[in-house]
Amino acid sequence: MIVSSRCLSRRRAAVVAVVPVALALVAAACGPDPGSGHHASVLSMDHSSVPATSSPMPGMPGMGAMDGLSSEQAGYTMFSSAATLPSGKATDYRFTITGPNGKPVTAFAVTQTKRLHFYAIRSDLTGFQHIHPTMASDGVWTASLAALQPGTWRLFTQFTPDTGSGKGQDFVLSRTVTVPGPVTPVALPEASTSTTVDGYVMNVSGELKAGTGSALTVTFAKAGKPVTDLQPYLDTYAHLTAFHQGDQAFAHLHPETKVHGDRGGPTLLFHANLPRSGDWRLFLQFQTEGRLHTAAITVHVT
Known part of the structure; x- marks a missing residue:
């Protein structure tokens, strides 16, 4: 469709979303130029605290x-009737x-050897859990959580439908729950370029910019020597998940280093889009x- 320069100027002056319907309306106004099964109670929930987001175009992430x-x-919903979970003991969380x-x-x-990935994180970004729930024949998933400390927790699901309008599209949906009891917030550690867990030292490098794909490099060492015995885990040598301070926004950093055997390292490359x-x-x-080892580190994104 060709739109005259007079119409394009009019469209630039208006702050509107560029969608096919809007384009058609502008063209029409200006004319053509002469020269796009169990735990059934899980299916009730309160959306009042869930922020709204716009639906994506088919095949595109929103x-x-x-x-x-x-x-x-995009019409896919995470449902659960659980608004609270007990403190200090392991518990099951059911959802569809x-x-x-x-x-x-x-x-x-x-995706990465699992049909659904489940994450739990407290509002101060402590208590991280990455779980692979089981699904019953009626579509009810059960995530077995380790003991949770009092506070507000956000529970994430990451999945790709294999049928329907969302087939092949990646989704990340979440809900919040309250764990009752006295809350002791933990301050977020300052941004750093290295962290240690179980004797392993990881150095992280990369210039991270918001909304832009960036390269992130992680180098492993132990006792002053490069680590070369990383074993495949979830079809990669390391799984990297990120959460934003303040609103708990989620991001999965995709591994660029391919699995080529039973021993990986010492350097892994990730694609970060925060x-x-x-x-x-x-x-x-x-x-x-x-x-399995889980290391944590704070990074700053400009």
């Missing part, structure tokens, strides 16, 4: 898919993912000698 701060995206037709989704594509500026808490999970 803001909800980018930051995970909504329970609904419903599709645009309102029915539980039961067909999920395998949607907010500010401080992010990164959780790096890797495996050696059959043991």
Whole structure:
């Protein structure tokens, strides 16, 4: 469709979303130029505290898919009746993912060896848990959580439908729950370029810019020597998840280093696309000698 220069000027002067419908209206106004099964109670929930996000165009991620701060995206919804969870003891959290037709989704594509990834994080970005729930035949998922400390927690699901309008599209949906009891907030550690866990030292480098794909490099060492015995974990040598200070926006940093055997390291490359500026808490999970390690580090995004 060709629009005259007079019409383009009029469109630039108005602050509007550029969508096919708007383009058609402008063209029409200006004319053509002469020269786009169990725990059934899980299916009730209160959306009042869930921020709204716009739905994406088919096959394209929307803001909800980018930051995970909504329970609904493009007709897919994370449902749960649980508004509170007990403090100080292991507990199960049950939920469903419903599709645009309102029915539980039961067909999920395998992503990094799992059909669904589940994360729990407290509002001060402590208590990180990465779980792989089990799904019953009726589409009800059960996530077995380790003991939670009092406070407000956000629970994330990351998945890719294998059927329906969202087939092949990545989604991240979340809900919040309250764990009752006296809350003792933990201050976020300052941004750093290195962290240590279980004797492993990880050095992190890269210039991270909000909303832009950036390269992040992680180098592993132990006892002053390069680590070369990283074992495959979730179809990669390390799994990296990030949460934004303040609103808990979610990001999964995709590994660029391909698995080429049973021993990886010492340097891994990740693709980071963090949607907010500010401080992010990164959780790096890797495996050696059959043991899973979880390291945490704060990075700053400009």
